[in-house]
Amino acid sequence: MEQALTHPRLISLAAGFTDNPSLPVTETRAVLAELLEDEPGAQTALQYGKSGGDPRLVRLTAERLQAQDAAALPRKHSLPVNNYDPGRFLITHGSQQLLYLLMEALCDPGDIVLVEDPTYFVFLGMVQSRGLRCRGVRTTPEGIDVEHLAVVLERLRREGELPRVKLLYLVSYAQNPSGITTSLTNKSAALRLLKRDELAAGHPIYLLEDAAYRDLRFAGAEVASALTLPGASKRVIYTSTYSKPYATGIRVGYGVLPSQLAPVVHRLKGNHDFGTSNLLQCLLAHALDSGRFASHLTALRRRYAEKAAVMGEALKQHAAGLLEWREPQGGLYYWARLLGPGRTGPKSRIFQAALKRDVLYVPGLLCYADDPTRPKPDTEFRLSFGGASEEGICEGIARLARAIRSS
Amino acid sequence: MEQALTHPRLISLAAGFTDNPSLPVTETRAVLAELLEDEPGAQTALQYGKSGGDPRLVRLTAERLQAQDAAALPRKHSLPVNNYDPGRFLITHGSQQLLYLLMEALCDPGDIVLVEDPTYFVFLGMVQSRGLRCRGVRTTPEGIDVEHLAVVLERLRREGELPRVKLLYLVSYAQNPSGITTSLTNKSAALRLLKRDELAAGHPIYLLEDAAYRDLRFAGAEVASALTLPGASKRVIYTSTYSKPYATGIRVGYGVLPSQLAPVVHRLKGNHDFGTSNLLQCLLAHALDSGRFASHLTALRRRYAEKAAVMGEALKQHAAGLLEWREPQGGLYYWARLLGPGRTGPKSRIFQAALKRDVLYVPGLLCYADDPTRPKPDTEFRLSFGGASEEGICEGIARLARAIRSS
Numbered sequence: 001m002e003q004a005l006t007h008p009r010l011i012s013l014a015a016g017f018t019d020n021p022s023l024p025v026t027e028t029r030a031v032l033a034e035l036l037e038d039e040p041g042a043q044t045a046l047q048y049g050k051s052g053g054d055p056r057l058v059r060l061t062a063e064r065l066q067a068q069d070a071a072a073l074p075r076k077h078s079l080p081v082n083n084y085d086p087g088r089f090l091i092t093h094g095s096q097q098l099l100y101l102l103m104e105a106l107c108d109p110g111d112i113v114l115v116e117d118p119t120y121f122v123f124l125g126m127v128q129s130r131g132l133r134c135r136g137v138r139t140t141p142e143g144i145d146v147e148h149l150a151v152v153l154e155r156l157r158r159e160g161e162l163p164r165v166k167l168l169y170l171v172s173y174a175q176n177p178s179g180i181t182t183s184l185t186n187k188s189a190a191l192r193l194l195k196r197d198e199l200a201a202g203h204p205i206y207l208l209e210d211a212a213y214r215d216l217r218f219a220g221a222e223v224a225s226a227l228t229l230p231g232a233s234k235r236v237i238y239t240s241t242y243s244k245p246y247a248t249g250i251r252v253g254y255g256v257l258p259s260q261l262a263p264v265v266h267r268l269k270g271n272h273d274f275g276t277s278n279l280l281q282c283l284l285a286h287a288l289d290s291g292r293f294a295s296h297l298t299a300l301r302r303r304y305a306e307k308a309a310v311m312g313e314a315l316k317q318h319a320a321g322l323l324e325w326r327e328p329q330g331g332l333y334y335w336a337r338l339l340g341p342g343r344t345g346p347k348s349r350i351f352q353a354a355l356k357r358d359v360l361y362v363p364g365l366l367c368y369a370d371d372p373t374r375p376k377p378d379t380e381f382r383l384s385f386g387g388a389s390e391e392g393i394c395e396g397i398a399r400l401a402r403a404i405r406s407s
Numbered sequence: 408m409e410q411a412l413t414h415p416r417l418i419s420l421a422a423g424f425t426d427n428p429s430l431p432v433t434e435t436r437a438v439l440a441e442l443l444e445d446e447p448g449a450q451t452a453l454q455y456g457k458s459g460g461d462p463r464l465v466r467l468t469a470e471r472l473q474a475q476d477a478a479a480l481p482r483k484h485s486l487p488v489n490n491y492d493p494g495r496f497l498i499t500h501g502s503q504q505l506l507y508l509l510m511e512a513l514c515d516p517g518d519i520v521l522v523e524d525p526t527y528f529v530f531l532g533m534v535q536s537r538g539l540r541c542r543g544v545r546t547t548p549e550g551i552d553v554e555h556l557a558v559v560l561e562r563l564r565r566e567g568e569l570p571r572v573k574l575l576y577l578v579s580y581a582q583n584p585s586g587i588t589t590s591l592t593n594k595s596a597a598l599r600l601l602k603r604d605e606l607a608a609g610h611p612i613y614l615l616e617d618a619a620y621r622d623l624r625f626a627g628a629e630v631a632s633a634l635t636l637p638g639a640s641k642r643v644i645y646t647s648t649y650s651k652p653y654a655t656g657i658r659v660g661y662g663v664l665p666s667q668l669a670p671v672v673h674r675l676k677g678n679h680d681f682g683t684s685n686l687l688q689c690l691l692a693h694a695l696d697s698g699r700f701a702s703h704l705t706a707l708r709r710r711y712a713e714k715a716a717v718m719g720e721a722l723k724q725h726a727a728g729l730l731e732w733r734e735p736q737g738g739l740y741y742w743a744r745l746l747g748p749g750r751t752g753p754k755s756r757i758f759q760a761a762l763k764r765d766v767l768y769v770p771g772l773l774c775y776a777d778d779p780t781r782p783k784p785d786t787e788f789r790l791s792f793g794g795a796s797e798e799g800i801c802e803g804i805a806r807l808a809r810a811i812r813s814s
Contacts, residue, residue, distance in 0.1 A: 023454060042432040247686070
């Protein structure tokens with residue numbers, strides 16, 4: 001990000017920036033004007049609020065999430081509506097803050113977090129800097145590989161490490177980096193496996209579902225969250241964000257917490273900053289209530305679908321035979337793998353050749369946890385179509401292909 | 408705060424709310440309209456930024472702080488201008504977040520933090536919840552009691568505890584809760600004492616100067632920050648906030664960090680939330696640059712001076728003979744002490760009698776660290792004139808006086 005902000009000739013296919021031209025400038029102007037026009041509303045927005053979150057934003061968030069899950073479930077399934085109780089919600093300064101609070105609340109140094117191979121590298125950096133250990137679980141086109149999860153848990157049981165396992169972290173919708181959406185079947189099977197091993201662990205093992213890209217899906221059928229599963233109320237932690245689907249400059253995330261966890265995470269939030277900026281929360285509540293959030297999101301999804309198609313075309317044109325990839329159903333990324341020999345890590349010839357050609361990507365290597373039980377794959381790329389323009393995407397992929405060919 | 412937000416008949420002299428009618432509604436409306444009118448500026452505000460802070464806000468903050476310190480120093484003193492280098496600054500989601508990051512960066516469980524008796528109770532709650540120990544240092548009308556600091560350090564040396572001492576926390580301007588401003592002489596003497604004991608400690612002992620109420624002083628001469636002292640560049644951490652002097656709903660704080668600390672604190676900030684909302688930062692930068700911050704602050708200081716005078720009058724009218732207090736030179740609080748017998752803690756008859764009369768205060772007890780070397784005083788009140796109306800202040804003090812008399 002730093003590089004992209006200070007080095008304008010660079011084409012960054014690396015940073016998780018969202019698309020600049022589609023930022024909701026008009027919407028935000030209107031929302032803020034309306035919000036601040038009304039004196040009591042303006043005073044609320046400019047004053048301290050409750051540390052757990054603005055009640056109106058909490059209610060709107062809970063209602064929206066419940067509606068999303070209801071729409072994604074087959075008719076015959078009944079929704080566990082208590083799981084969407086506003087009392088279970090916490091609003092944070094971006095969902096990253098919630099992830100941090102959760103790691104603080106749940107994990108001691110040396111504890112083990114199960115993650116997907118590959119997974120969100122900022123999360124990895126954070127957990128590993130806190131002295132936590134990770135074990136990677138393979139993924140399939142349907143999300144987490146449940147059979148491999150069983151193997152990993154069995155190995156941890158044999159090693160006597162189950163008591164250190166605290167949670168499984170799933171980026172479940174249009175995953176960062178792979179673009180994969182985890183099926184409800186797989187989430188359900190994973191939750192059952194975790195539950196099965198709790199007795200041996202001696203404590204709850206949580207399923208932490210990070211749905212940051214749920215709103216940015218532009219293809220594929222709706223998938224209900226793990227909150228709809230049996231036993232979810234006590235074992236599923238759900239986090240998501242308004243930053244990516246609305247505006248990344250407005251850092252507001254949220255989580256749904258099991259009731260036994262809510263007090264400790266709320267207390268930590270109070271210690272961190274006693275509450276997310278009320279102005280940001282009121283802005284989002286008003287954007288949701290006025291329908292501007294929804295209309296912006298519709299436009300944004302269309303925009304990302306177009307940019308994904310542009311990158312897909314560029315890959316076909318420039319990188320056929322060099323790379324393999326899958327069309328993402330949402331999010332901001334293509335995940336691509338070298339077909340021939342070579343590596344893609346920060347010290348690799350390909351990375352250096354790309355840098356020399358002023359194109360930046362996230363090496364796949366960074367998206368794998370330090371897991372002593374397997375080597376890290378070093379032949380993949382995370383390619384973002386979020387921040388770059390259409391021209392930038394095409395030129396960036398062309399440069400990358402030249403860099404690969406030259407290495 | 409929770410009670411004040413949900414129980415409207417209550418008069419809260421407890422919460423640290425700022426004054427509702429003087430919130431900068433008009434200013435914020437204008438600032439946001441101008442900010443979002445310009446398309447590139449609007450896009451910057453709505454996009455991710457650098458995790459350390461918006462460069463424009465950092466520059467304006469550094470310039471403003473340097474000018475404040477230059478104005479407070481006698482002419483003949485030269486300012487150590489390198490201490491205001493923008494590279495030393497970090498912008499956070501309120502200054503509370505910065506305090507949290509610092510405790511994470513500097514202290515392990517069991518470490519010792521030196522604090523004033525009394526001090527900011529939210530800081531105490533945070534450090535004690537992180538498993539840190541505190542030792543209280545007495546205060547005088549000139550701020551920290553330097554002789555007592557020497558006694559406390561000597562005792563720690565004898566106990567072999569100096570290696571656990573990491574920092575001295577000073578709320579140095581219109582202190583929360585006592586209203587006292589620490590003289591530069593006392594800050595200088597404290598810094599020398601800390602420096603003297605570093606060899607025995609085996610590591611740096613920092614002076615953490617929390618200047619949260621510096622901008623809210625409405626009486627007394629200007630006092631330069633500890634950044635102006637010899638040796639400050641390596642040992643003084645300075646934190647302050649825009650939340651209180653502008654709007655508490657806009658949570659933006661900042662800190663000046665010694666260069667050896669900056670990388671670790673910046674990295675932690677990245678892990679917490681990779682940057683404070685750019686919209687809030689751009690809003691404040693524009694408020695500063697346009698002069699609206701300054702004009703609002705002038706009005707706000709006048710307003711708090713008036714409200715302080717109202718509370719002073721109410722105390723004279725209702726509590727003379729019951730309480731003793733000092734006129735604050737700024738901030739939001741009176742600090743008062745029972746003249747007769749009785750206690751003021753949460754379980755005391757006075758607190759319960761006050762609650763029954765629908766008036767809330769912060770018991771002085773909460774403003775003292777858990778320090779095994781002394782009992783906690785339990786005869787004081789922190790009385791806020793920030794959030795209550797003039798009528799509320801008068802009625803609240805009258806009710807409080809009746810509660811004391813009835814107990």
